[in-house]
Structure formats: C-alpha cells, structure tokens
Amino acid sequence: MPHPPNFTAPYPAPGSYAPPPGYAGPYLASPAPVGGMATNPRHATGAGLGLVALLAAIAATVISGIAIVIAAFNIGLGAGREIALRPMDVRFDWSALTPVRDWVLVAEVSFWIGTALGVWAIIQGIVAIAKNRGRGLGVAAIVVAALGLIVFVIALQSALTAGLAAGTGIGG
Template sequence: MTDPQLPPPSGAVPPVPPAPQQGAVPPPAAPVSPAPAYPAAPAYPSAPVAPGYSSAPAAPYQAPPGAYQVPVGGYAVPAGEYTAPEATPRRSPLLGVLALIFSLVAAVVTPIVVGVASYEIGRRIPEAMNRAEEFSSLAFLSPARDQVLWAEVSFWTGTILGIAAIVIGIMAIVRKQGRGQGIAALIVAVVAPIIFSVVVIAALSAGGATGVAGLAS
C-alpha cells in the first residue's frame, strides 16, 4: 500500500481538469455524423400480359340464361329435427298358422277316425249281410250304425276343414300374413282327400277280410 502522505507517483493518476468558471461558455460539441443511408430496392419489371387478356379485374361470373341457379344463401334447412322413417310393421302370421292347423286336422286326424270306424264297419258287414232280409234297404249296416255315424262325421269335418284351409291359405299368401304356412296349408289340404280315401278303402278291406275269416271259422 502507498502512504497517503506521500505524493502519488508520476503517471499513476491523470490530472484533473480545472472546473469551468462561472459565466464561461462551454466549447461547442463535436458534430455527429449522420447514419449511412441504404440504397433503395430496385423496382422489378411487371410480368408481361398475354395477348387477348386484360389486366383489369375480372367481372363476377353470371350463369347463362335458362340455367339452374342456386338460391341466394343456399338451401333452407327444414324446420325441426330429422326423424328416421318408421319401419314397416311386421304382419302377424296368424292366417297362415290357422290354415296350416286346419289342413293338418283334415289330413291326419279325420283319416285316423274314419280308419277305425271303417275297420269296424268292414268287420261287421259280412255277418250283417247274412241276417239282413233286404240288402237294398241298407239294413245290413244296422250292427255298425255307430261306426257309420263316426265315419260320416269325420268325412264332413275333413271336407269343411280342408276347404277352410284352402281359403285361409290363399288369404295368408295374398296378405303376406304367414306366407310360408299358407303355401304348406294349400299343399296339405289338396292331399288330404287322397289320404282320406286311401285310409277308408284299406280299413274296409282289412275289416271285411277279418269278418269273412270269422264267419268261415
């Protein structure tokens, strides 16, 4: 460290400029040089215009006369929310099922009933024919009158049910209310009379053979 009482060495501290006197005019400031100006951008030449075209702004497009024009503002949205169309309700197959039931009764149940009755009629006819005084009066059927009644009832029942099955089956096909069942009912109802006749003939033959064998023994 240096002693404060000793003078500073020469060249260590720059001399302090004298204070300006009161009323003295300060020296003029040095002029400030202006900032350098940059050169302006060169102007590019405009693109050449093709012959037949104008540089003027294009006029708005107008539809030719007679053309379909979209309304101003677009199409109006219908009021209310979109609702999906209701599906076609499925029709009940009641008619087809009913026709099929009638046809099955006519083709299965009535032949069974008439088969049992015809067998008993055929079995009792040979004995009744020997006892009958007049064959033409159908008195030989008196021993089997109950069976004859059952055979007649089954015949008319099968006939009515078969006709009803055909009519209702056609209605079911036309109205599409059980179309498949209606077609099946028509087929079964047409075949039912054939089944009925075959069963009657077979049962009468079997019963008659049994009755003749009983008389012979």
Template sequence: MTDPQLPPPPGAVPPVPPAPSFPQESVAGAVPPPPPAYASAPVAPYAPAGGYGQPAAPAAPPGAYQVPVGGYAAPAGTYTAPETTPKRSGALGLLALGLSILAAVIVPIIGGVSAFEVGRRLPQGISGSTSDLGFLSPARDQVLWTELSFWAGTLLGIAAIVLGIIAIRKKQGRGAGIAALIVAVLGAVVFFVAVFTAFAVGGAAGYATFTT
C-alpha cells in the first residue's frame, strides 16, 4: 500500500476516465444555432493588365531609370525642321519683267524709227519758231507715232514698276520683280537717248539730201 502523499511510481498512472456522453435530444421549438459566417471578399473578374490578350509589362525594379510619360520634350533653342509651305508662282514677277522689256526695248525702237523720219523730213530741225507748229506738217504722222510711243513706254514702265514691287512683297517671282524695276527705270533713259539720237541722225541725213 502506497502513501497517498507520495507521487505514484512510474507506469502506475491511473487511466483518465472518458467524458460522459449525453444523448442529443431534440427539443420541440428549439432553433438550431446558425452556422458560423465567414467574411469573404468579392472576387473581381479577371482583367489582364495592358488589355485583353496582352501580357502585362514587367514592373521596373526599385531605383531603375524610367522614361517619363509622354516622352522627352525637345529642349529650347534646338534645331527644328522648317515647315514646308507650298511654293508660290512667279508669274507676277515674270509679267512685270516682260512689261519692262517692252518699255525699255520695243518702245524705244518704235520711237527711234519715228524720230529718224521726223528728222529726215525736217532737215532744219526745230530751230524755227516753236509758237507755230505748222512746220511739223511734213512729218505729222511720224510725230504722232513718236508721241504715241512715248506714252506707251511711260504706261508700260509704270505698270512694270508697280507689278515688280507687288511681286517682291508677295514673293511671287522676287528676282524677276527686282529685274523688272531696274529695266523699267533704265527704259526711260533708253527711250530718250534712242529718240534724240535717231532724230539727230535723221536730220543730218535730210540736210545732206536737201543740200545736194
């Protein structure tokens, strides 16, 4: 017989009696306890990053160099390609150049021929009385042609100068417009030189014929 105050010897631990089981009796009117509720997060539909059917781009590691959104802005002062503008027609400058050539070449020729005939028909020239224009009657038609050529050259020269200035301002045949201005200004000098020279030569030819 062992002392109850001493610990039991090894291997002599009494077995633990099983827990008493009670029969489950259903009580009328008793509500069974509800099952435990588990909070579940709603599952979102699958949407791959970058659009359907495209794999998501791998994320850059921390500290890696990233390109800014929208690309790089061009620094100020850098060279940019000039905008292409439609080339303007140079017809206006060519028209001004054509009018100036008429005023500086064709008109002086017509005026020179008429002045030569005036000098030849009036061998004494205009040394007579200028108050009476009856001395011009022998060369009346030639004088009229000389006068018409003068006014025609004047109008053509003015038109060439105006169109040349417009062509230069609007850049429609700028080179031809500049040339038209120069030729039109020189045309007035050419006309007077051609007319007076032809008149002098015609007068000398008429005087030689008159004296013989």
C-alpha cells in the first residue's frame, strides 16, 4: 500500500502546487481508513432521519387505524338502530350521533393525530432522501404515510359497516 503524500515537506513535488506558508487550505476529508473510503462529516450518511420518518409513518398508520376501528365500530353499534329507523333523506340528521359523541370525538382525534404524524413522516422522508440520510427508509416512510390514508378509510368503512350491522338489530 503506497504511503500518503507528505504535506509537511519543505518543497513541493515537481509540477505540483504548494500553498504559501501559513495557509491551511480548504477542509479535507480524513484519510481513508484501512479497507474503506474516506468520510466527510459534511456529507453524513447516517440513516437516522429516514428511520425516524419511517417510525412516524408506521405510528400514524397503526395508531390511527386501531383507534378508528374501535371508534367506528362503537359508533355503528350505538347509533345503528337510530340511523336505520330514520327515513333516508338528502340531509343527514346529526342528532342521531348524540348517544355516541364520545366515540365520534375519538374517531376525529385519531384522524387528526394520524394526519399530523403522516405529514411529519412525509416531510422528514423527503428531507432524508434529499440529504442522503436514510434514503431507502425515507422512501419507505413516504410510501407508508401515503398508504396510511387508504388504510384509515378502509378500516373506518369496514368497522362502521360492521358496527351498523350489529347495532341495527334488523335481521336477528
């Protein structure tokens, strides 16, 4: 393995440029470690940003998904009979949800918490991709956060339908 050049030599090698005495020059990366490439702290490649973005996306999808399933089922269960017995009209009478207003609040809070975490995950995933600090994890975070909305809507519709079916008392 060749030795690195001696920058402390009093005279530069022929044909090369030597900075004037007392000039430190621009920041240079540390010499390459044995068996590896040189690292430059200005271009960190740690995966921390991407990992946090992915964890936020997973939390947004899972936490809001579980909360909405529980809340939507209880909304359907508690208000199903009232909704089923009212005539279908263009205008929905929101007073049918009065007995289950606590569950409606849980559903709304789960939506907003999932939205906030999902937006945070998307933004941090974009930053992770742009700064190359967990690029693959950043891409995964963006995909999971974007799919989180789809998971939320499907979970809401499924649980609300199941709750309405169980709560109407019609058919058995």
